[in-house]
Amino acid sequence: MTENTQTTSAPNSELPTQYAPAEVEGKLYERWVERGYFTADPASEKPAYTIVIPPPNVTGSLHLGHAFQHTLMDALTRRKRMQGFESLWLPGMDHAGIATQNKVEQQLAEEGKSRHDLGREEFVERVWQWKEEYGGKILGQMRRLGDGVDWSRERFTMDEGLSKAVQTIFKKLFDDGLIYRAERIINWCPRCLTAISDIEVEYQEDAGELVSIKYGEGEDTLVVATTRAETMLGDTAIAVHPDDERYKHLVGKLIKLPLTDRSIPVVADTHVDPEFGTGCVKVTPAHDPNDFAIGQRHGLPNMTIMDEHGVITVHGPFLGLDRYEARSAVVGALRQQGRIVAEKRPYMHSVGHCSRCSTTVEPRLSLQWWVKVETLAKAAGDAVRDGRVAIHPQEMEKRYFDWVDNLNDWCISRQLWWGHRIPVWYGPDGEVVCVGPDDEAPTGEGWVQDTDVLDTWFSSGLWPFSTLGWPEKTPDLAKFYSTDVLVTGHDIIFFWVARMMMFGLYAMDGEPPFKTIALTGLVRDERGKKMSKSFGNVVDPLDWMDKYGSDAVRFTLAKGANPGTDVPIGEDWVQASSKFANKIWNATRFALMNGATIEGDLPPAEQMSATDRWILSRLNKTVAQVDAYYDDFQFAKLSEALYHFAWDEVFDWYVELSKTTFFAGGEQAKVSGRVLGEVIDVMLRLLHPVVPFVTETLWTTLTGRESLVIAEWPKAVSVPGADAPGGFRDEAAEAEVGSVQAVVTEVRRFRKEQGLQDGQKVPARLDLAGTPLAAHEAAIRQLLRLQPEGEGFSATATLPVAGATVALDLSGTIDVAAERKRLSKDLVAAEKEKQQAEAKLGNEAFIAKAPDNVVDKIKGRLAKAEADIARIQAQLDALPAA
Numbered sequence: 001m002t003e004n005t006q007t008t009s010a011p012n013s014e015l016p017t018q019y020a021p022a023e024v025e026g027k028l029y030e031r032w033v034e035r036g037y038f039t040a041d042p043a044s045e046k047p048a049y050t051i052v053i054p055p056p057n058v059t060g061s062l063h064l065g066h067a068f069q070h071t072l073m074d075a076l077t078r079r080k081r082m083q084g085f086e087s088l089w090l091p092g093m094d095h096a097g098i099a100t101q102n103k104v105e106q107q108l109a110e111e112g113k114s115r116h117d118l119g120r121e122e123f124v125e126r127v128w129q130w131k132e133e134y135g136g137k138i139l140g141q142m143r144r145l146g147d148g149v150d151w152s153r154e155r156f157t158m159d160e161g162l163s164k165a166v167q168t169i170f171k172k173l174f175d176d177g178l179i180y181r182a183e184r185i186i187n188w189c190p191r192c193l194t195a196i197s198d199i200e201v202e203y204q205e206d207a208g209e210l211v212s213i214k215y216g217e218g219e220d221t222l223v224v225a226t227t228r229a230e231t232m233l234g235d236t237a238i239a240v241h242p243d244d245e246r247y248k249h250l251v252g253k254l255i256k257l258p259l260t261d262r263s264i265p266v267v268a269d270t271h272v273d274p275e276f277g278t279g280c281v282k283v284t285p286a287h288d289p290n291d292f293a294i295g296q297r298h299g300l301p302n303m304t305i306m307d308e309h310g311v312i313t314v315h316g317p318f319l320g321l322d323r324y325e326a327r328s329a330v331v332g333a334l335r336q337q338g339r340i341v342a343e344k345r346p347y348m349h350s351v352g353h354c355s356r357c358s359t360t361v362e363p364r365l366s367l368q369w370w371v372k373v374e375t376l377a378k379a380a381g382d383a384v385r386d387g388r389v390a391i392h393p394q395e396m397e398k399r400y401f402d403w404v405d406n407l408n409d410w411c412i413s414r415q416l417w418w419g420h421r422i423p424v425w426y427g428p429d430g431e432v433v434c435v436g437p438d439d440e441a442p443t444g445e446g447w448v449q450d451t452d453v454l455d456t457w458f459s460s461g462l463w464p465f466s467t468l469g470w471p472e473k474t475p476d477l478a479k480f481y482s483t484d485v486l487v488t489g490h491d492i493i494f495f496w497v498a499r500m501m502m503f504g505l506y507a508m509d510g511e512p513p514f515k516t517i518a519l520t521g522l523v524r525d526e527r528g529k530k531m532s533k534s535f536g537n538v539v540d541p542l543d544w545m546d547k548y549g550s551d552a553v554r555f556t557l558a559k560g561a562n563p564g565t566d567v568p569i570g571e572d573w574v575q576a577s578s579k580f581a582n583k584i585w586n587a588t589r590f591a592l593m594n595g596a597t598i599e600g601d602l603p604p605a606e607q608m609s610a611t612d613r614w615i616l617s618r619l620n621k622t623v624a625q626v627d628a629y630y631d632d633f634q635f636a637k638l639s640e641a642l643y644h645f646a647w648d649e650v651f652d653w654y655v656e657l658s659k660t661t662f663f664a665g666g667e668q669a670k671v672s673g674r675v676l677g678e679v680i681d682v683m684l685r686l687l688h689p690v691v692p693f694v695t696e697t698l699w700t701t702l703t704g705r706e707s708l709v710i711a712e713w714p715k716a717v718s719v720p721g722a723d724a725p726g727g728f729r730d731e732a733a734e735a736e737v738g739s740v741q742a743v744v745t746e747v748r749r750f751r752k753e754q755g756l757q758d759g760q761k762v763p764a765r766l767d768l769a770g771t772p773l774a775a776h777e778a779a780i781r782q783l784l785r786l787q788p789e790g791e792g793f794s795a796t797a798t799l800p801v802a803g804a805t806v807a808l809d810l811s812g813t814i815d816v817a818a819e820r821k822r823l824s825k826d827l828v829a830a831e832k833e834k835q836q837a838e839a840k841l842g843n844e845a846f847i848a849k850a851p852d853n854v855v856d857k858i859k860g861r862l863a864k865a866e867a868d869i870a871r872i873q874a875q876l877d878a879l880p881a882a
């Protein structure tokens with residue numbers, strides 16, 4: 001392949017005998033950055049290709065999930081850069097409100113202080129100091145992985161520009177009536193002391209208790225079951241289904257609430273399932289979202305019984321108790337009054353926990369800020385339905401639609417100090433003023449700003465356009481929005497993807513934030529188990545990079561990347577990828593030492609051997625395959641295709657079949673040297689986006705050119721005088737070399753079955769006359785360690801294959817009698833297996849009753865037994881007489 005875009009020099013054929021990643025990777029990466037290869041130019045006339053990185057938390061460090069997704073994003077952007085696109089991969093970090101505040105509060109706790117000791121301004125300043133000192137560890141680790149990001153555009157969700165974008169869109173949404181303040185049930189974390197969204201609640205099976213409580217007296221008795229007995233102190237009704245005949249006489253009546261001096265009504269509501277339990281439900285509107293909805297329908301009062309710490313605030317005997325202490329105390333008091341009808345312990349049930357600190361979440365009535373999502377979510381759904389945005393794999397669309405089509409209003413306020421403070425001021429006479437970035441905040445006595453901050457996902461939802469300069473009309477925004485691909489895990493469709501879709505379409509006049517959503521699975525251990533510290537199977541990818549090199553980690557992750565499915569990974573696989581990198585290294589060294597070159601056009605087809613034409617034909621098929629897989633985000637398949645082409649076809653077959661040519665020298669060796677140079681050149685280009693370090697080192701050595709990062713992506717190779725659509729193809733050469741492979745493979749199999757060592761030489765006569773194999777006799781003999789016949793040759797085994805005959809003299813190499821005895825024993829066993837299978841399949845009663853899968857299994861046993869008999873008999877026939 002010719003290259004016209006880079007300075008060239010004479011190739012250097014000197015490579016160390018071993019590839020040492022640690023000596024190569026760091027220096028190469030810094031050279032790439034210094035030369036500006038990853039810096040995108042908005043003034044370029046090249047078509048744009050944009051990916052924004054899912055911003056890692058400022059508290060985070062590189063884990064295998066990051067390494068996995070970053071490998072895929074890097075591969076996409078590197079390939080597009082090589083294809084002539086102005087390729088931008090934009091990096092940055094998220095301020096991670098709760099997580100970061102928790103880090104600094106833990107630091108303060110070690111000093112015996114709390115954030116309240118510092119006050120808001122000093123605490124926020126302390127968080128900024130922490131961010132500068134400890135935050136962004138992951139950014140340095142991204143360099144280790146080889147991330148080709150544009151560091152000149154690095155952003156942070158609380159930098160000045162992104163803060164302006166947050167304030168701008170809040171004001172716009174507020175003015176459009178899409179942001180409002182209301183008292184609703186929210187998920188409350190008593191540890192973090194803030195509201196959290198539904199998608200930040202993690203559910204797990206906990207062992208609790210289920211108690212059945214008798215309300216009322218005599219004929220006016222109802223029984224309800226609950227796992228949260230303490231909340232009965234806040235009950236304001238009992239609900240039954242309107243069609244439930246058992247309770248119709250009680251609807252509208254007042255029932256005495258145990259342990260209190262209150263009476264509560266019985267209401268009829270269709271939410272109640274009459275078939276579940278007793279058909280009666282206690283209604284606690286201030287502490288349960290379903291109860292809150294019932295309360296709204298029936299005008300029930302909302303009675304809050306706990307403070308933000310989960311401590312009871314009502315009813316003397318229980319006042320001041322923690323929610324769990326109160327639960328036990330309430331049950332005990334009810335038991336004393338004879339109101340406990342039944343108890344079940346342990347009772348396993350699904351309980352919500354804060355995803356940040358694992359504390360059990362408490363549903364709580366609270367005054368919060370909300371985004372009205374109905375129109376925004378509809379637009380996000382329509383953009384996928386009408387084809388403006390593609391979800392890959394397509395089967396993931398259902399999960400996306402299930403979410404956006406049923407989205408509830410989004411609680412965006414958080415009771416934290418670290419984050420984007422809500423830009424709303426309250427006046428002394430009840431005034432409410434939303435302030436945009438260009439507005440003056442109201443001043444004067446009595447004016448105060450809202451103390452809450454915005455949900456972290458509010459600012460990260462703006463990421464695809466705020467990072468490009470919005471709300472300003474910047475050259476970056478004009479060139480690089482909308483972005484091309486979002487690569488992210490299927491687990492955050494709800495957290496992040498839907499938020500970006502809603503905000504992008506809203507802020508950018510209906511232009512979506514990305515053209516394709518490429519969803520990945522999650523990284524798991526080699527047994528498919530979720531990685532968790534509690535399981536002891538978490539891996540630091542940096543450890544593997546230190547041991548095997550970054551390319552090995554990247555290639556292993558890419559080989560497992562089937563769209564939307566989880567990715568198992570184990571150290572053995574990384575070690576295998578390291579061996580692959582070394583194989584590439586050794587094969588390129590061989591090529592350089594044997595005259596491989598990229599100088600000048602390829603020779604005409606008639607000057608090439610069939611082996612030369614075969615590998616070029618296979619190369620072009622691989623180029624087409626890899627391109628198709630990239631366009632379909634099939635990273636596992638493209639990695640497998642490259643692995644098998646490089647290892648199997650180039651290294652194991654082409655190099656081995658060509659060794660006799662290279663060793664012989666002369667004009668044919670020069671022709672094959674040029675072909676080998678072309679193949680290595682294109683192969684390294686194809687591999688580069690996934691394994692950038694080893695390929696860069698080898699390619700610059702082979703070609704003498706500046707860098708693979710800015711080299712051209714390979715197209716189909718042309719051969720003078722033999723052009724064809726899709727590049728040079730030679731099916732005849734492929735068939736011819738296929739015959740060579742068949743002969744070598746069959747004889748190797750036979751040698752192994754006879755117990756011959758790989759290096760053991762065997763006299764052989766090759767009858768190849770009249771077949772295309774004749775031209776390959778020297779290579780076949782070398783690959784199979786077959787000596788010329790010699791004097792006294794005796795054909796003790798004859799193998800017909802691919803239209804040719806290979807006769808071997810095994811006398812003196814094996815114990816014929818012992819081998820015949822072993823094979824005869826195997827033949828008897830195979831024949832017995834065949835008879836048993838035939839007997840079962842011939843039994844009509846058995847066939848009539850047996851499941852299809854059992855019958856199929858027996859048919860498989862029969863087919864295998866018949867194949868074994870044929871194979872063993874052929875081996876016996878090939879042995880000399882005893």
